[in-house]
Amino acid sequence: MAGDSPLQLRIFDLNCWAIRYLSKRRQERVQLIGDKLRWEGFDLALLQEVWSEQDYSDLKVKLAGCYPFSHYFRSGVIGSGLCIFSRFPILDTLLYQYSLNGYPYMLQHGDWFCGKSVGLVPAWGSWLLCPPCLQLHAEYCREKDAYLPHRLVQAWELAQFIRHTSKAADVVLLGGDLNMHPEDVGIRLLRGWTGLQDAFAEATRFEGCEDGCTLVPNNCFTVKAELLPFPLGIRIDYILYKAISSFTVKCEELKTTKGTAPGLDIPLSDHEAVMATLHIQRQRQAVGASLSTTEPRLVDVVTEARTEVEVGLQAARRQRYSTGRMAVLALLLLLLQAAAALGTLVGLGAGQPFPKLSFSLLAFLAIGILLLATGLHIFHTMEVKMLQGTEEQMRMVLRVLQERP
Amino acid sequence: MAGDSPLQLRIFDLNCWAIRYLSKRRQERVQLIGDKLRWEGFDLALLQEVWSEQDYSDLKVKLAGCYPFSHYFRSGVIGSGLCIFSRFPILDTLLYQYSLNGYPYMLQHGDWFCGKSVGLVPAWGSWLLCPPCLQLHAEYCREKDAYLPHRLVQAWELAQFIRHTSKAADVVLLGGDLNMHPEDVGIRLLRGWTGLQDAFAEATRFEGCEDGCTLVPNNCFTVKAELLPFPLGIRIDYILYKAISSFTVKCEELKTTKGTAPGLDIPLSDHEAVMATLHIQRQRQAVGASLSTTEPRLVDVVTEARTEVEVGLQAARRQRYSTGRMAVLALLLLLLQAAAALGTLVGLGAGQPFPKLSFSLLAFLAIGILLLATGLHIFHTMEVKMLQGTEEQMRMVLRVLQERP
Numbered sequence: 001m002a003g004d005s006p007l008q009l010r011i012f013d014l015n016c017w018a019i020r021y022l023s024k025r026r027q028e029r030v031q032l033i034g035d036k037l038r039w040e041g042f043d044l045a046l047l048q049e050v051w052s053e054q055d056y057s058d059l060k061v062k063l064a065g066c067y068p069f070s071h072y073f074r075s076g077v078i079g080s081g082l083c084i085f086s087r088f089p090i091l092d093t094l095l096y097q098y099s100l101n102g103y104p105y106m107l108q109h110g111d112w113f114c115g116k117s118v119g120l121v122p123a124w125g126s127w128l129l130c131p132p133c134l135q136l137h138a139e140y141c142r143e144k145d146a147y148l149p150h151r152l153v154q155a156w157e158l159a160q161f162i163r164h165t166s167k168a169a170d171v172v173l174l175g176g177d178l179n180m181h182p183e184d185v186g187i188r189l190l191r192g193w194t195g196l197q198d199a200f201a202e203a204t205r206f207e208g209c210e211d212g213c214t215l216v217p218n219n220c221f222t223v224k225a226e227l228l229p230f231p232l233g234i235r236i237d238y239i240l241y242k243a244i245s246s247f248t249v250k251c252e253e254l255k256t257t258k259g260t261a262p263g264l265d266i267p268l269s270d271h272e273a274v275m276a277t278l279h280i281q282r283q284r285q286a287v288g289a290s291l292s293t294t295e296p297r298l299v300d301v302v303t304e305a306r307t308e309v310e311v312g313l314q315a316a317r318r319q320r321y322s323t324g325r326m327a328v329l330a331l332l333l334l335l336l337q338a339a340a341a342l343g344t345l346v347g348l349g350a351g352q353p354f355p356k357l358s359f360s361l362l363a364f365l366a367i368g369i370l371l372l373a374t375g376l377h378i379f380h381t382m383e384v385k386m387l388q389g390t391e392e393q394m395r396m397v398l399r400v401l402q403e404r405p
Numbered sequence: 406m407a408g409d410s411p412l413q414l415r416i417f418d419l420n421c422w423a424i425r426y427l428s429k430r431r432q433e434r435v436q437l438i439g440d441k442l443r444w445e446g447f448d449l450a451l452l453q454e455v456w457s458e459q460d461y462s463d464l465k466v467k468l469a470g471c472y473p474f475s476h477y478f479r480s481g482v483i484g485s486g487l488c489i490f491s492r493f494p495i496l497d498t499l500l501y502q503y504s505l506n507g508y509p510y511m512l513q514h515g516d517w518f519c520g521k522s523v524g525l526v527p528a529w530g531s532w533l534l535c536p537p538c539l540q541l542h543a544e545y546c547r548e549k550d551a552y553l554p555h556r557l558v559q560a561w562e563l564a565q566f567i568r569h570t571s572k573a574a575d576v577v578l579l580g581g582d583l584n585m586h587p588e589d590v591g592i593r594l595l596r597g598w599t600g601l602q603d604a605f606a607e608a609t610r611f612e613g614c615e616d617g618c619t620l621v622p623n624n625c626f627t628v629k630a631e632l633l634p635f636p637l638g639i640r641i642d643y644i645l646y647k648a649i650s651s652f653t654v655k656c657e658e659l660k661t662t663k664g665t666a667p668g669l670d671i672p673l674s675d676h677e678a679v680m681a682t683l684h685i686q687r688q689r690q691a692v693g694a695s696l697s698t699t700e701p702r703l704v705d706v707v708t709e710a711r712t713e714v715e716v717g718l719q720a721a722r723r724q725r726y727s728t729g730r731m732a733v734l735a736l737l738l739l740l741l742q743a744a745a746a747l748g749t750l751v752g753l754g755a756g757q758p759f760p761k762l763s764f765s766l767l768a769f770l771a772i773g774i775l776l777l778a779t780g781l782h783i784f785h786t787m788e789v790k791m792l793q794g795t796e797e798q799m800r801m802v803l804r805v806l807q808e809r810p
Contacts, residue, residue: 167573
């Protein structure tokens with residue numbers, strides 16, 4: 001940081017829900033988002049789910065005057081959907097793709113194809129800020145959440161990524177759709193292990209949806225059925241921050257949009273935008289690490305997360321086993337058919353015992369199952385490896401935490 | 406670092422070539438590697454291609470006395486093959502998987518299945534050392550190297566990973582099989598962009614194979630045909646290092662094994678081991694970043710790498726296009742067949758124009774091609790995205806480098 005004068009930093013975060021052909025009134029909304037960003041003149045805008053590069057390019061052209069610097073993070077099949085617009089120069093970027101991100105065969109959920117990742121923009125402006133924007137795996141069913149272990153692996157990898165890349169940073173900023181409720185184990189793990197603070201909880205002034213919710217029933221694009229158990233809505237979009245060295249960060253104000261703004265006929269997105277005003281000031285004395293005071297609680301959180309990862313590991317092992325067994329069965333069937341066909345060819349059998357058509361249909365079916373089951377087996381083997389790796393890292397961290405005086 | 410007393414650090418690095426069922430005399434060699442590590446008592450051993458977890462566990466048991474701390478990095482289908490044995494505590498680890506790593510359908514090369522990655526072990530012992538061990542994509546044909554863009558993306562991601570994770574480190578150590586010759590653009594890019602120094606080039610004393618080669622013709626396990634253009638062998642295994650803050654690192658001695666050791670009847674691996682003795686000392690004054698002096702050359706290297714990545718991008722785009730076209734053609738054929746079958750069913754056609762067997766065989770063939778081409782199309786789309794992303798990052802870095810006074 002150049003001098004001792006404090007800095008006010010205004011941050012905008014929004015899951016834009018801009019999926020080509022699928023999101024309702026996408027182009028109109030992207031226009032509105034661009035207008036809002038231009039009018040309000042934030043310092044930094046972190047956008048998620050901008051899945052069309054054309055939309056990004058349109059925004060870039062529109063915002064060139066007030067946000068001269070921007071970056072679009074590319075990954076996966078469709079893209080990461082992450083982009084960042086900034087008033088200060090972006091000098092470098094780094095993309096970290098999570099090792100687990102759902103299943104390629106769950107086409108209706110689509111997370112696998114997006115290559116969900118965290119984008120890091122270090123050395124933003126003349127200071128060392130790390131504003132990564134990100135999105136974690138979506139939750140499709142809260143009661144029976146098959147993706148919980150994947151989301152926990154992502155939360156863990158995100159926390160590790162932040163810890164290891166922010167060591168020389170003055171301030172760490174994180175904004176994005178974490179797809180987790182504030183009390184969920186993943187959020188507690190992320191916050192506990194990085195020391196990040198929740199702008200909503202720390203804000204001096206708040207203005208917006210009740211409880212800071214970002215997915216609310218009175219937004220015309222949200223799926224009402226999903227929000228039935230939560231009459232006020234849910235809070236899954238966050239701005240988190242942390243001062244690392246001799247700085248303090250305070251959240252002066254936090255705002256959210258509240259569905260459709262006056263004068264407009266649609267909201268910006270199915271999510272509400274989160275807007276924070278942060279006050280950053282250099283301190284005379286270096287601030288000590290805040291991890292130690294919360295360590296006993298951190299041990300509990302890591303233990304809880306580890307248990308969930310172990311549950312996921314067992315499920316992945318079962319799936320690896322059953323897909324492997326299916327592949328072996330299909331292979332056996334094929335071998336049996338090959339033997340029968342050979343037998344007929346060399347004249348061992350009494351003529352042609354099976355009708356040709358059903359025989360070849362069965363063979364094709366067996367080949368299809370063999371290929372599919374082998375592919376799935378490979379996929380679940382990778383899943384097992386990654387879950388094992390995370391579980392082991394968590395165990396190592398627990399040991400270190402518990403051994404500390 | 407605790408005090409001002411200098412530290413001597415002895416590092417061992419070896420690509421162990423321990424692939425179950427494929428590597429010759431694997432178990433015997435793993436025993437030998439364990440014996441060597443136990444006799445010589447290094448401070449740190451970085452091993453690659455330990456692809457069987459059983460081998461790792463055996464080594465762990467054997468080395469428990471002299472290397473009480475160890476870690477095995479899990480990733481991909483088979484694993485990363487990376488493990489580390491250390492005399493000092495390992496407090497935390499981080500694994501970064503490269504976004505590109507060959508093609509899943511090149512079964513004979515197998516890189517895709519390994520999930521090649523870099524393992525980071527920060528805060529090793531009571532200091533902040535970052536000894537990642539790693540392996541990059543193999544080179545299968547030097548004249549027509551189809552994997553060069555992938556290896557360059559990996560070298561770039563590795564350099565970025567090191568830069569961003571080592572900002573608060575005192576010393577950075579890197580050991581591994583980089584699968585690149587010392588003058589290759591990938592090595593120049595990695596060294597130029599991180600400021601890492603090559604232990605072989607800097608060593609005060611050297612003892613080992615001529616030119617520090619680590620893949621030599623007189624090792625009985627190397628493929629002689631591949632080394633025909635290089636009578637002395639090639640150097641692709643490295644120990645690189647860098648002092649970041651107020652430290653200096655000097656390489657006092659570098660050694661390599663020379664094929665079969667006296668008294669033994671086989672070498673440790675098809676690669677030679679690299680052993681470095683580093684001298685680390687705290688300086689009174691902080692050492693300035695060494696990047697600035699080499700910047701003009703760095704611009705050339707990044708430009709060269711960017712050109713290669715662009716060539717790869719064009720190839721990936723062509724493959725994406727041709728697999729997409731094949732998928733569309735297969736879909737058209739299927740639709741045509743469906744129309745013909747429907748026509749026959751509703752009695753439009755004059756009887757059954759095709760024999761049933763060939764008709765269904767053709768349909769299955771079309772389905773097979775459709776699935777395969779779609780899978781490949783998705784894969785090449787991801788490849789295009791990642792190459793584009795890297796190309797863009799390189800462009801950003803070039804702009805920053807050129808704009809600097």
